[in-house]
Amino acid sequence: MLNDFEKTKPEDKDALNREIKELRARLMAQQQLLREKKLPVLVLIEGWSAAGKGSLIKELISEIDPRFYQVFSPAVTPEREMRYPFMYPYASVIPENGKIVFLDSGWMESTVQKSLKTEISRGEYQRRIRAVNEFERQLRDGGYLLLKIFLHIDKDEQFERLQGLTENADTAWRVAADDLWQHREYKRFLKTYDEFMEATNETIHWHVLDGRRRKTAVRDALKLLVNRIDKGLEKGRYVGEPFEEKFPLLEMPRLKDVDLSPAIEDEDYKKELKKLQTRLSELHNILYRKKIPVILCYEGWDAAGKGGNIRRVAHPLDPRGFDVHPIASPEPHELNRQFLWRFWTRLPRSGHICIFDRTWYGRVMVERLEGFCTEKDWKRAYNEINEFERQLTDWGAVVLKFWIHIDQDTQLARFTDRQNTPEKQWKITEEDWRNREKWPQYEEAVDEMLRKTSTKNAPWFIIESNDKKFARIKALKIIVKELEKACEEHFARSFE
Amino acid sequence: MLNDFEKTKPEDKDALNREIKELRARLMAQQQLLREKKLPVLVLIEGWSAAGKGSLIKELISEIDPRFYQVFSPAVTPEREMRYPFMYPYASVIPENGKIVFLDSGWMESTVQKSLKTEISRGEYQRRIRAVNEFERQLRDGGYLLLKIFLHIDKDEQFERLQGLTENADTAWRVAADDLWQHREYKRFLKTYDEFMEATNETIHWHVLDGRRRKTAVRDALKLLVNRIDKGLEKGRYVGEPFEEKFPLLEMPRLKDVDLSPAIEDEDYKKELKKLQTRLSELHNILYRKKIPVILCYEGWDAAGKGGNIRRVAHPLDPRGFDVHPIASPEPHELNRQFLWRFWTRLPRSGHICIFDRTWYGRVMVERLEGFCTEKDWKRAYNEINEFERQLTDWGAVVLKFWIHIDQDTQLARFTDRQNTPEKQWKITEEDWRNREKWPQYEEAVDEMLRKTSTKNAPWFIIESNDKKFARIKALKIIVKELEKACEEHFARSFE
Numbered sequence: 001m002l003n004d005f006e007k008t009k010p011e012d013k014d015a016l017n018r019e020i021k022e023l024r025a026r027l028m029a030q031q032q033l034l035r036e037k038k039l040p041v042l043v044l045i046e047g048w049s050a051a052g053k054g055s056l057i058k059e060l061i062s063e064i065d066p067r068f069y070q071v072f073s074p075a076v077t078p079e080r081e082m083r084y085p086f087m088y089p090y091a092s093v094i095p096e097n098g099k100i101v102f103l104d105s106g107w108m109e110s111t112v113q114k115s116l117k118t119e120i121s122r123g124e125y126q127r128r129i130r131a132v133n134e135f136e137r138q139l140r141d142g143g144y145l146l147l148k149i150f151l152h153i154d155k156d157e158q159f160e161r162l163q164g165l166t167e168n169a170d171t172a173w174r175v176a177a178d179d180l181w182q183h184r185e186y187k188r189f190l191k192t193y194d195e196f197m198e199a200t201n202e203t204i205h206w207h208v209l210d211g212r213r214r215k216t217a218v219r220d221a222l223k224l225l226v227n228r229i230d231k232g233l234e235k236g237r238y239v240g241e242p243f244e245e246k247f248p249l250l251e252m253p254r255l256k257d258v259d260l261s262p263a264i265e266d267e268d269y270k271k272e273l274k275k276l277q278t279r280l281s282e283l284h285n286i287l288y289r290k291k292i293p294v295i296l297c298y299e300g301w302d303a304a305g306k307g308g309n310i311r312r313v314a315h316p317l318d319p320r321g322f323d324v325h326p327i328a329s330p331e332p333h334e335l336n337r338q339f340l341w342r343f344w345t346r347l348p349r350s351g352h353i354c355i356f357d358r359t360w361y362g363r364v365m366v367e368r369l370e371g372f373c374t375e376k377d378w379k380r381a382y383n384e385i386n387e388f389e390r391q392l393t394d395w396g397a398v399v400l401k402f403w404i405h406i407d408q409d410t411q412l413a414r415f416t417d418r419q420n421t422p423e424k425q426w427k428i429t430e431e432d433w434r435n436r437e438k439w440p441q442y443e444e445a446v447d448e449m450l451r452k453t454s455t456k457n458a459p460w461f462i463i464e465s466n467d468k469k470f471a472r473i474k475a476l477k478i479i480v481k482e483l484e485k486a487c488e489e490h491f492a493r494s495f496e
Numbered sequence: 497m498l499n500d501f502e503k504t505k506p507e508d509k510d511a512l513n514r515e516i517k518e519l520r521a522r523l524m525a526q527q528q529l530l531r532e533k534k535l536p537v538l539v540l541i542e543g544w545s546a547a548g549k550g551s552l553i554k555e556l557i558s559e560i561d562p563r564f565y566q567v568f569s570p571a572v573t574p575e576r577e578m579r580y581p582f583m584y585p586y587a588s589v590i591p592e593n594g595k596i597v598f599l600d601s602g603w604m605e606s607t608v609q610k611s612l613k614t615e616i617s618r619g620e621y622q623r624r625i626r627a628v629n630e631f632e633r634q635l636r637d638g639g640y641l642l643l644k645i646f647l648h649i650d651k652d653e654q655f656e657r658l659q660g661l662t663e664n665a666d667t668a669w670r671v672a673a674d675d676l677w678q679h680r681e682y683k684r685f686l687k688t689y690d691e692f693m694e695a696t697n698e699t700i701h702w703h704v705l706d707g708r709r710r711k712t713a714v715r716d717a718l719k720l721l722v723n724r725i726d727k728g729l730e731k732g733r734y735v736g737e738p739f740e741e742k743f744p745l746l747e748m749p750r751l752k753d754v755d756l757s758p759a760i761e762d763e764d765y766k767k768e769l770k771k772l773q774t775r776l777s778e779l780h781n782i783l784y785r786k787k788i789p790v791i792l793c794y795e796g797w798d799a800a801g802k803g804g805n806i807r808r809v810a811h812p813l814d815p816r817g818f819d820v821h822p823i824a825s826p827e828p829h830e831l832n833r834q835f836l837w838r839f840w841t842r843l844p845r846s847g848h849i850c851i852f853d854r855t856w857y858g859r860v861m862v863e864r865l866e867g868f869c870t871e872k873d874w875k876r877a878y879n880e881i882n883e884f885e886r887q888l889t890d891w892g893a894v895v896l897k898f899w900i901h902i903d904q905d906t907q908l909a910r911f912t913d914r915q916n917t918p919e920k921q922w923k924i925t926e927e928d929w930r931n932r933e934k935w936p937q938y939e940e941a942v943d944e945m946l947r948k949t950s951t952k953n954a955p956w957f958i959i960e961s962n963d964k965k966f967a968r969i970k971a972l973k974i975i976v977k978e979l980e981k982a983c984e985e986h987f988a989r990s991f992e
Contacts, residue, residue, distance in 0.1 A: 032922035057815045065803055066810065066853055073816040104816055149608030170781055229626055285666055307561055312560065319553045320569040320600050324562030333827055426528040 001191055001197045001208055005152055008210040016215045022065040023222040030229045031068045036095035039232055040144050040337070043225065046108045048189075049149030049179035050161035051211035056151060057102050059218040060225065064117065069100040069359045074110075076382065083291075083349040085395035086110075086128055087135050094139065096336035107132050108150075108200070113178070115187065127394045129199045134387040140175040141380060143238020145232040146204045150197065151211040155186040170249065193220045236278040242379035247386045250459055252450040255443050260407050262474075263467035265406040276476040281316035283483045284353065288321050290490050291351040293397040297359045300404025301442075302432045303414035305468040310355055310403060312472045313479060317353060322442055327358040339363055339373070339381070342389055350396070359401075360385055364449050369441055389458035396493070398486045399458035402475055404465045408439055497693045497704055498686055501648055504706040512711045516695045519718040520559040527564045534593035535728055536640050536833070540719065541951035543647030544685075545675035545699050546657035547707035552647060555596050555714040557716055558779045561597065569600040579845040581786075582606075582624055583631050587840040590635065591918040603628050604646075604696070608688045611673070612681065623890045625695045630883040637876060641732045644701045645717055646693065646882020647707040651682040673808035680805065738875035740828050742881045748946040751939050756903050758970075759963035769808065772972040779979045780849065784817050787847040789893040790979065793855045796900025799910035803962040805900060806851055808968045809975060810964040818849040818960045819929075823858065833876070835859055835869070836884055846892070855897075856881055860945045867936055870911035878948040885954035892989070894982045895954035899946065900961045904935055 017286070034041065037261065043060070045053045061069055074089035095101040114120045116453045120128070140146060153161070161292040162183055165171045182189055197206045207224055209217045232238075287294060293475035294311065296308045314324060320407070325346045336344040340360055363385070368378040394400050406414075418428040435442070461478050465471035513609050530537065539556070541549045557565055564838045570585035583603065591597035612618045624805055635644060649657070654709040658679055661667045678685055691703045728734075761767070783790060792809065794802045811851070812822060821842045825958045831839040836856055845849035859881070902910075911932070914924040931938070950956040957974050961967035 029919050032919075054816055055812050058811070058813075061810050061815060062807065066851070067803075067808055067822035070819070072813040170778065173785055282666065289669055307563075310562055311558065315558050317554075319552050319557060319567040319598070320550055321564070326563035331827060331829055355562070375972070393805070423525050423528075426531070450981070 001152075001201070001206060002152060002194045005208050005210075006214050008216045009195070010091050010213065011216060013215065016219055019219050020059075020215070023219065023226050026226045026321055027062050027222065028065075030226065030233070031065055034229065035068070037233060037237065038315065038336075039096040039229075039237060040097050041100040041147070041225075042095060042103070042139060043100065043146055043147045043149070044103045044106050044108075045149050045151065046105050046222075048158055050150040050158055050165065050175075051152055051153045052061050052214060052217070053104055055214065056217060056271075057219055060221060062435035063406060066097070068292050069102065069416040070095070071102045071104060072107055073104040073111060083351075085346060085391055085397075086130050087391060088344060088347060091341065094144070094337055094341060096333060098336075106134070108193070108196055112189065112196055116188055116192055125285065129196070131391050131394070132200050133203060133437075136200070136393070137240070138340070138384050138387070139338060140238065141384075143229055143239065145454050146224055148204055148206050150193070150208045151205055151408055152208050153211040155183070156355065158183055158186065162187075167337075171386075182335050195451060197214050216483045224332060236377060239376045241250055242376060244435075245384060246384070247382045247383075247390075248456040249452070250454040250456060252454050252460060253462070254447050255405065255462075257448075258405055258462055258464065260405065260410075260462050260466040264470040264472050264473055266469070269469040269473060271322055271478070272473045276473065276480055277312070277316035280313070280476065280483070281318075282485065283480065284317050284321060286333065286487050287353070287483065288318075288487055290487065291396075292486055292490055293348050293349075293350045293392075293395065294353040294486075295348065295392060295397050295399045296353065296355045296479065297361070297399070297401040298355065298357050298404060299359060299365075299402070300463075300465070301406050302435060303411050303418065304406045305465045305471055306357060306404050307474050308468055309402075309463070309465070310357055311473055314486050321350060321351065322355065323351040324355045324357060327356060327362065330428065339367075340384070340468040343388075347392075352495075360388070361449060361453075363402075365442065368445055368477050369438060382449070386451055386455055388459075389416065389453075389455065393457040396490070398482060398484055400479060401454075401458060401460045403446065403460055403476075405461050406465050410437075411436065412464045414487065435484050448467050497689045497702060498648060499696070501706075504709050504712045506709065509711065511705050512715055515715050515793055516555075516711070516718060519715065519722050522558050522811060523718065523725075524561075524881040525727070526722065527561055529729050530596070530725065531557050531564070531594035533729060533733065534832075535725075535733060536591040536593050537594065537643070537721075537725060537728075538591060538599070538635060538640055539643045540599045540604075541647065541717075542601050543645075543707060544649050544654055545678050546654055546661065546671075547647040547649045548710060548713070549647055551649050551710065552645075552717055553706075555599055556598065556717060561656060564906040565596040565598065566591070566596070566972060567598045567600060570602055570606075574977055576699070580843060580848075581887055581893075583627050583887060584840060584843060585630065586838065590640070590833055590837060591713075593831060594784075603631070604689070604692055608685065608692055612684055612688055621965050625885050627890070628696050629699060630880075630887070632696070633736070634880050634883070635834060636699060636734065637880075638873075639733040639735065640834070641724055643724050644700055644702050645720065646689070646704045647713065648704050651679070653708050654679055654682065662793075729766070732772065734898065735870055735872045736852040736876055737873060739879060741879050741882070742873075743879075744952040744981050745948070746950045746952060748950050749958070750943050751901065751946075751958075754901055754958055756901065756960050756962040756968050757904075760958045760969055762965070765767075765965040765969060768969045771853045772822070772969065772976055773812035774810070774819050776809070776972065776979070777814075779976065779983065780783065780817060782983050783849070783979065784847045785979060786981050786983065787892075788982055788986055789844050789846045789888075789891065790849040790982075791844065791888060791893050791895045792851045792975065793857070793895070793897040794858050794900060795855060795861075795898070795942075796850065796959075796961070797902050797907055798931060799907050799914065799923075800900040801961045801967055802853060802900050804964055805836055805898075805959070805961070805971055806853055809972060810851065813849060817847065818851065820851045820853060822853060823854040828909045829852055836880070839884075843888070845924075853928070856884070857897075857945060857949075860949075861938065861941050864941055865934060878945070881949055882951055882954075883952065885949075889953040892986070894978060896975060896978055897950075897954060897956045898974075899942065899958045900967060901958050902961050904932075906962045 045057055047053050057071055072093045090106050093101060115125050136146060162175055162179060209220050211217055222304050298310055300306050310324060312320065330342060343360045363373065363381040364378050367373045389399050415428055415432065418424040450460050463471045463475050541553055543549050553567055568589045584603050589597060598712060649669050658671055658675060661671050680894050700978040705716050707713055794806055796802050806820060810818065826838060839856045857867065860874050863869045874958045909922055911928065914920040944958050959971050
């Protein structure tokens with residue numbers, strides 16, 4: 001893409017200025033249409049050091065009302081990059097509906113640099129490419145307008161610019177060691193940029209602009225942006241089609257075939273609980289040091305005993321190293337973004353454990369059944385979720401998912417108990433009774449969910465919870481076993 | 497406080513266990529009452545290294561539903577501490593209504609350590625003490641229940657524990673160089689802890705617990721917590737009284753006395769604009785390198801021209817180094833916290849510029865006039881805001897506040913223009929017309945605000961904006977002048 005790039009010709013300055021002015025006026029008018037149609041726009045500006053990415057963004061935003069855009073330079077916070085999954089810094093700053101986000105370099109620069117520095121293996125490079133493609137497709141399918149621009153200058157031009165910056169005392173600090181290194185390695189960068197763009201050009205096309213002529217680049221970028229938005233406004237919000245992807249799935253039983261009779265004696269429970277909690281506490285120490293992130297997902301019927309189960313798991317953990325995220329219905333600023341955003345932003349730092357009390361699977365259960373999203377949305381979600389979880393496990397996270405299971409009679413008994421016990425009344429609402437009436441529909445949805453999302457890397461476990469104590473021990477046993485395995489594998493993985 | 501501390505006596509283990517169990521049951525019952533009464537609880541646990549802060553928190557939370565609490569260890573993110581105001585890591589994690597936040601060490605440990613390492617001057621130490629007292633009072637006055645616990649062990653006990661941790665390969669990593677340093681400097685720490693606690697004991701009392709006997713400490717901490725909550729529930733949400741504090745105030749004219757005739761010729765405007773923007777761009781470079789944070793606050797009448805003014809200021813800035821925060825009415829998760837929380841969390845990193853399009857002054861304007869808070873709340877807010885801004889300028893920030901001023905006739909003309917121009921219609925709402933009817937009440941509120949909050953360190957500037965171009969030039973001139981001053985003072989300050 002960069003090799004066959006044709007340089008732009010000089011243009012009449014006044015004509016360029018007129019065009020830019022016109023495009024800016026159009027962009028200004030588009031702002032409120034974006035707001036009305038609730039369309040989010042994400043603009044990624046990548047390019048060579050000293051190509052003028054910052055100035056280009058400055059020109060793009062100059063007439064946009066500050067209420068409608070934000071600019072992020074994710075690269076400036078290395079802590080985030082080291083302690084979170086690759087796409088985290090970008091996934092956490094996606095715009096909400098009606099707004100534009102400009103990214104001053106992003107997933108491309110980070111990947112290319114790390115690859116050339118051999119800080120990431122070839123395998124990791126390929127995983128990143130896949131994650132990028134998944135991320136872009138998920139946003140597009142979720143109604144986002146995306147625009148990707150690469151600002152190109154040749155080696156001579158870069159030399160002049162870097163020299164200019166370095167010679168001026170006020171700007172010298174802007175030239176970092178990495179910029180000079182890039183210049184020296186211009187050829188290798190060119191090849192790798194090209195390769196990266198080829199590999200991520202399918203869902204959202206790259207646009208290469210000539211960074212040498214600033215005004216021309218501004219005009220071209222504005223034109224791309226205005227046209228992209230126009231097309232988006234004209235077509236209305238896009239809803240992506242469901243698609244098939246092969247994930248290595250584990251076989252899951254249907255809920256109705258699960259034997260719910262398992263129970264445990266009180267004495268055994270106490271003994272096992274203590275033993276498992278002690279072991280979990282030790283494991284937490286090891287995970288913390290090895291910086292392995294752990295994500296435990298709890299779903300289940302109302303009154304199945306999720307809360308008590310989670311408390312038994314959390315109890316032995318060092319409070320400085322874990323979080324429990326209770327997931328309620330989304331707040332407005334969450335509803336206004338792609339559905340996984342509120343989970344991306346709640347991910348644990350590496351070495352931490354985080355427990356989700358309800359999860360992103362709301363998409364294929366309550367949102368599906370209550371019509372909070374379209375049919376295409378929830379049907380697409382199985383794959384989107386599998387992709388999301390694969391990105392988590394690629395990062396090195398242990399992802400375990402529990403379906404806390406009871407039968408209808410047990411639920412009724414617990415509901416009635418809650419209703420009749422003053423301290424427990426807050427736990428039972430009208431909504432719980434309404435949900436109960438939809439048991440068959442939920443069961444169908446859960447069966448489909450378990451069938452389609454129990455991947456090898458992020459498996460589901462059905463936890464029989466008619467006897468809550470049995471359920472706690474079973475969950476703890478699984479957690480301990482899987483974490484022990486993860487600690488061993490972590491060692492092996494370091495040779496990859 | 498630590499010198500006259502009396503050690504606890506051993507107690508009967510079974511009796512202790514019974515008490516703990518009872519207290520836990522009470523805490524469990526309190527959870528939902530807290531939620532119903534919408535009371536937030538903040539528990540700060542400080543103490544010696546190896547005193548058992550983590551385990552204590554573990555015991556405190558063990559029966560609380562994860563939906564109702566969060567644990568934070570703000571110390572683990574040093575980046576935040578270096579690039580943000582002292583209280584930022586704590587102010588940004590305060591609980592929302594109905595929830596409990598446990599802080600595993602906080603503003604005390606950070607201050608005492610830095611003071612003993614002479615990383616902060618005596619003056620900075622005193623400013624921190626003041627900031628802590630202000631922070632605690634503001635939370636209390638905002639209806640928060642606060643509890644501060646210090647976990648105490650003597651030098652011998654600390655020795656044994658550190659030794660125990662060090663000798664075990666699995667726990668040795670938990671002992672950091674700073675812990676050993678604290679142990680060596682036990683006496684100096686003791687004195688400084690004591691001094692800190694004396695200095696911050698007025699609004700919210702410290703409770704010193706004996707860390708040597710874990711069970712006793714758990715019982716005592718639970719008792720303190722349960723009693724604190726009981727008292728809070730019984731009395732209902734506290735609303736703090738307004739109070740007088742002397743800030744060095746600048747004299748401000750009344751709005752009606754402001755001459756709105758100033759205007760600028762088009763030619764002069766263009767020339768001045770270019771000159772000022774160029775200079776501002778240079779200054780941004782310098783500020784960035786010196787890591788001086790800049791906070792520009794815009795308030796003003798509807799249609800006064802805030803947006804256009806802000807755009808002219810933002811245009812010359814490097815988009816990587818500034819943010820514009822448009823402030824709309826608060827979202828639910830913002831409404832559920834102290835009113836300054838949503839501004840604390842939007843503060844710029846040091847070296848960055850941030851522009852607030854509307855600000856925390858909503859408290860004493862729209863919230864006052866629309867009854868969104870109590871009279872006591874907005875009357876108290878003048879001082880709370882002055883304190884907040886002093887903490888910002890103590891941190892080194894430049895805080896400039898602009899009241900963009902027009903008269904009623906000009907507003908009417910602009911409203912009418914907006915109404916009649918399709919591209920501008922989104923800018924005008926029913927609410928704007930309603931607000932317009934309350935002009936006299938708003939004028940009174942603004943006059944009071946300008947009189948009470950134009951401090952020397954964070955001054956207000958009235959910007960005559962009947963002629964928008966004049967207003968832009970005036971604001972830019974002030975910004976350039978004040979930033980030049982700040983760059984000079986930054987050098988002087990480094991000798992403090």
